[in-house]
Amino acid sequence: MLKQSLKLMIPGPIQPDPAVLEAMGSPVPPHYGPAFTDFYNETLSLLRQVIQTSGDIFLMPGSGSAGIDACLGSALLTGEKLLVGINGFFGQRLVAIAESSGLVTVPVTAEWGQPLRSADFAAALDAHPDARAVAVVHLETSTTIANPIAEIGALCRQRGVLFFVDAVSSLGGLPFQMDDWGIDLMASATQKCLGAPPGLAPVAVGPRAWESIDRVPSSNHGWYTNLRVWRHYAEDWADWHPFPITMATNNVMALNASLKQLLAEGIATRLERYRGLALRLRQGLRQIGLRPYTPDEMLAPVLTAAYGPAGVPTGKIVSYLEREAGIKISGGLGALKDQIIRIGHMSPTTTDADIDETLAALRTFCEQNQGAP
Ligand SMILES: Cc1ncc(COP(=O)(O)O)c(C=O)c1O
Structure with a gap:
């Protein structure tokens, strides 16, 4: 061992609290049926308070990148244009993930160690009126720089483009208000500020994102990370198995324990x-x-x-x-x-x-x- x-x-990964590790090490429950479904839904409602959204939330087994892949690949079509903020390694990573779905990326850069500027996104949107979305890392883990998400979100609302935020290293550790900041899609991970072991990517999807997702063909970019598939099971199998796959049950139990500690504090x-x-x-x-x-x-x-x-x-x-x-x-x-x-x-x-x-x-x-x- x-x-x-x-x-x-x-x-990240961080050392979780002993109570969280105990939950992770509990006997494995079946991932379906009323008891686990209630528990899963309770976990989503705890998470909702941290993400600050009335939109839909999913827990996707995988690391943060699975959630990012799901958001970008589900909401946009091959050949569509995405502005990507780059002021560090994980901004560059967003480009790689977006391009793996055939998206055309336009970099909006700032020097490493400096925050991105919303004025630069405004200029890029002027230069690229066909851009459908903007993607930004909240806390750029490579440089420790927090980007001005609320400002960029307000601009995206004004210009009518979708706004995706990589909150992998920020959710639970920095202020975060998905709805008030105009964020349409968000992906995070459990192994950082959410205080649990690696294994789940929380993903949140707002109404404007669903409009974009529903516009694209159902076969768009895979099945596992297709958010339309996740919504289908959340609705159709709501009473017994509200996700398309075998849920990582013990990771959900660990996250539940960790979120309860966060909200209690x-x-x-x-x-x-x-x-x-x-x-x-x-x-x-x-x-x-x-x-x-x-x-x-x-x-x-x-x-x-x-x-x-x-x-x-x-x-x-x-x-x-x-x-x-x-x-x-x-x-x-x-x-x-x-x-x-x-x-x-x-x-x-x-x-x-x-x-x-x-x-x-x-x-x-x-x-x-x-x-x-
Ligand atoms: C800001 C940011 N985005 C994305 C990732 C990738 O996350 P994961 O390794 O969970 O896929 C990380 C990992 O450190 C990160 O810090």
């Missing part, structure tokens, strides 16, 4: 707690001489990046912390490889003591690697 003893300070209180961790970490990083990658005004409450000591590839810091302290942090992705470290504090179980322990290990590393060539 694989023994996991590392302290996870990465941007209160979303605002949880977010404030994460912000406190972020501020503590930033202060400690500065004391060690590791400059945060973004200014405090742009902090992500659940994820912090910092530059390493001059001349030290940050991969070395990541290996050191794992080897010497049993703490798993992340390095930079893509263009930021070996440039930054990224420390996740998106688990509901993360405490001040975890932040302090991580800082202590980083301090020792820095003391041993001062002025390294």
